[in-house]
Amino acid sequence: MSEIRVLVVEDEPIMQERLIDMLYQAGATQVVGCANAASARAAFADQEFQIILLDLGLPDGDGHELMQEFKTIRDEQYVVLVTADDSIDSIQRAIGAGANGYVVKPYSQEKVFDVVNNYVMVHGAEVQALQGLSRQH
Numbered sequence: 001m002s003e004i005r006v007l008v009v010e011d012e013p014i015m016q017e018r019l020i021d022m023l024y025q026a027g028a029t030q031v032v033g034c035a036n037a038a039s040a041r042a043a044f045a046d047q048e049f050q051i052i053l054l055d056l057g058l059p060d061g062d063g064h065e066l067m068q069e070f071k072t073i074r075d076e077q078y079v080v081l082v083t084a085d086d087s088i089d090s091i092q093r094a095i096g097a098g099a100n101g102y103v104v105k106p107y108s109q110e111k112v113f114d115v116v117n118n119y120v121m122v123h124g125a126e127v128q129a130l131q132g133l134s135r136q137h
Contacts, residue, residue, distance in 0.1 A: 004116065005030040007049040009040040009066070010082065011059055015105065019053065022112040037061030044070055049077075051119050053103070056083040056094075064097055071098050078123070080115050082107075 006028045010016035020031045034040040037060045056063035067079045080101035081094045094102045101118060103111050
């Protein structure tokens, strides 16, 4: 698998730490954790991430709005929304707003592996092409 950098935006420290550990186990090569929308914006501006896992309930903003900001800047950005709300309305709103996926808390290893695997399935050819380019330079 090629390099997969993940931005985790999760305001609950224990949940963030658990998710970061699971992402590394799933094959992520770099994971950056942020506890609020402001630090997520700064990290997003500073580097490129293949996957963003974004909590809907943040202390300083709404996850839906933050996802829209990210997708406005980088239309193809792969964003998976995370929440404890498993209602059909919430899932439909997230997908309708452009989310590439939806994970219901609490995080399970299987769900986290699915996020990484789904990204690789969708972007597999691009990931392999990038890997080839990095070997040439």
